[in-house]
Amino acid sequence: MYSCGLNKHRQLGIAPPPESVLTPQPIHPKLFAANFLPSGVCAGRYHSVIWNAERIYFVGLNAGQLGTSRDNNKYYVEPQEVSLRTLNFKGHIF
Numbered sequence: 233m234y235s236c237g238l239n240k241h242r243q244l245g246i247a248p249p250p251e252s253v254l255t256p257q258p259i260h261p262k263l264f265a266a267n268f269l270p271s272g273v274c275a276g277r278y279h280s281v282i283w284n285a286e287r288i289y290f291v292g293l294n295a296g297q298l299g300t301s302r303d304n305n306k307y308y309v310e311p312q313e314v315s316l317r318t319l320n321f322k323g324h325i326f
Contacts, residue, residue: 233260233270233282241278241291242307249309263311264289289313 234256235244242249245259261268264287271284280290289311290298298314 233261233273235259235275235280237275241293242309243276243278243280245280245282245291245309245311247309249307259311265313282311290314 235246236250236253236256237244239246239249240251244250244253244257245263246257246268259283264282268287269284270282272282274281276292279290279294280309281298282289291308291311294305294308298308
C-alpha cells in the first residue's frame, strides 16, 4: 500500500512524518497485523482509514472521532487499529 500528498495532519501513515510526499511511498506492512489485506481505503484531509472485514486502521488527526479514546495524542503517524468490538455496525462495515 502506498500514499502521497500533503501530510499536514499526518494522514499519510508515513513515519517520520514528512510535510508532503510528491511520489507514492510505501506504508510499511509491519505496522499492520500479520496477513492484513486491505479491502478499502478512504483518504481525507485530516485522516485516512484502511479496513477489511476483520480490522479497521486509521492515521492522522484524532479529536476523538476515530474510535479511540481522546488521549494526549492529537496525531497518529502510524496506523492504529480500532477494535470492531467497540463499534456497533451489527456486522456491517461501511
